[in-house]
Amino acid sequence: MDTKIPVCVEVCSKPLCTLKYQDIANKVLQILQKRQISFKDGILPFKDLTDDPEENKFILQNIEFIEVTDIEGSQNYNGIVLFWQADLRVTVYQLNDEGGAEEMADEAEEIPACKQWILPSTDFNGLWNSLVFEDDIKSNLLQYATTTMLFSDSLVNPQLINWNRVILLHGPPGTGKTSLCKGLAQKLSIRLSSRYPSGGQLIEINAHSLFSKWFSESGKLVMKLFSRIHEMVEDADSFVCVLIDEVESLTAARKSALNGTEPSDSIRVVNAVLTQIDQLKNCSNVVILTTSNITKAIDLAFVDRADIKQYIGLPGVKGRYTILLSCISELVRVGIIRDDEMIPSWHDSTAVKNEYALRLKVVAEKCEGLSGRALRKVPFLAHAFFVQQSWCTMDKFLDALGKAVDKESSVRAQLQESD
Ligand SMILES: Nc1ncnc2c1ncn2[C@@H]1O[C@H](COP(=O)(O)OP(=O)(O)O)[C@@H](O)[C@H]1O
Ligand SMILES: [Mg+2]
Known part of the structure; x- marks a missing residue:
């Protein structure tokens, strides 16, 4: 063996x-x-x-x-x-540094309909590593996508073995779903670079923008978008990731159309999107990544189309510790925190008795209920409110971090009361 x-x-x-x-x-x-x-x-x-x-x-x-x-x-x-x-x-x-090119949804050029990147892009460098999830979510997703590409590439008969190319990530806002999709696209383009010599592309469609105020234009817009995607997919030597972000707005539009509160145009738009997804599913060099911030009310039409429906929840205490530690490392790197000693990772911190690690754990425990996005703001607030100097020691910073979390919690409590 x-x-x-x-x-x-x-x-x-x-x-x-x-x-x-x-x-x-x-x-x-x-x-x-x-x-x-x-x-x-x-x-x-x-x-x-x-x-x-x-x-x-x-x-x-x-x-x-x-x-x-x-x-x-x-x-x-x-x-x-x-x-x-x-x-x-x-x-x-090699990284491509052209950045995301925006395509406008309407003639007035107000709403971006999609954004497009050549992968791997400098914009997403380091993104995959910066995301912290428990339960092997990242490696499972990567493995899933790799299997998908391998099966298509080896011409496995889809009549005998059934698989789609659609992944749905759902869960509360700020938990890293959109970032995870982009990081995954980047990672795949690196891993598959020898298989797809023409390179990879990511096209991000914001579902909200498909329903512009010019409703009658939406149908055309969907067609325009997807015909462009089909063009990209035609090159069998290139690999295309389509990200449809916040699909819940499609669901919502369909529901309110059924209730008669929105023009029936919107049903047509949603159906057009679904049809297009079905067509793309047959192309071997495509992966479709979708996200939703609302877990309960995702359109069955989407749920049925996705092979993998992965719930992305709020980070646990280990995740919170790791995210805060990555923020601290960054502040050490730029010299805003100066200390001879660095805080060990969660893994090592169980082995070594380290005072800083213990204190960071206490802070991480207090952050229960905060999303990854909220956590990445706490170090900033800590500095702005409680450090207020160009640099400080780790001791001082950990102290400030604890205070910032307390402040944030009480602000949140107030906001919830006033709801
Ligand atoms: N699990 C996580 N690990 C690390 N960073 C995270 C995590 N979740 C969220 N973030 C940070 O929060 C920001 C917002 O994440 P985003 O992908 O937009 O979340 P969502 O799409 O779920 O609303 C990102 O910049 C990311 O750095
Ligand atoms: Mg998002």
Whole structure:
């Protein structure tokens, strides 16, 4: 039995590097094999890689950074894989820095109907890693999408084995659903780069914008959008992610149309979208990602079309600790927090008795009920209200963080009372 553990090594090459991806991959593999380091999630420091001047020159000239990913999520290896255990999978890619291009929904050019990126994009660099979920949600999603692509690519007969290409993420707002879709698209485009040489694209459709005030135009808009997507999909060497964000507005529109409170045009629009999704499902190089902030009232029409319906909930105490810690690390990086000691990750903090870790845990426990989005604001509030200096120590910052959470909780309580 093969007991090796897959380790994904993603090599981001320099924007101007013109070497073949395969040549870079081979060289990196060779360097890693020589050095026999052990692997854990994160950026591989160049200094750990080689002391050979030739190799060093190659790295500095051609490579932006090398990242090891998804060890943590895959299973429990204490987050570290020793060299001899590792089944190295090296992928090479280049980031596209063009950013998202917006397409307008109406002639008056007021509402953006969709946004489009060439993947992998600098806009989403690091996004996947910044998202914290428990229960292997990330690795399961990635595995699901990879299986989808493999089955299509191997021409598995869809009459015999049934699968769609639609993923639905649902749950309360601010829990990272939209970000997770974008991160997944980026990740897939990196992982599948050798299979799709023309590259990947992400097209984000905001469901709200499909119902502009020019209702009669909506139908046309849907057709225009999807005909563009079909054009993109026609190139079998490219890979397309379609993100339909906040599908609950489609559901809501359909419901109120049925109740007679909205023009029946909206039914036509929703049906047009559903038909288009059904057509896209037959294309092997597409993944459709959808999100909804309302869990209970998702249109069955959407639920039925999705293979994976993943609930994304509020982060638990471990997740909250990890998110706050990532904020703290960032403030340490830029020098706003200055301290000789860094707080250990949740995993390590159970092993070491560390005073800062204990204090951060107390804060994380107090943050019950806060979404990821709310948590990422707390460090800012802590500084603005309770630090008010250009830099401070960890001790002072943790203190401020606790106060900021208390303040935030009482503000929230007041808002709820006035509801
Ligand atoms: N689980 C999470 N881990 C890390 N960051 C998160 C998480 N959930 C939300 N965030 C942060 O909150 C912000 C908003 O997330 P978003 O994807 O827009 O949420 P949603 O689509 O569920 O409303 C993102 O910038 C992200 O950094
Ligand atoms: Mg969202």
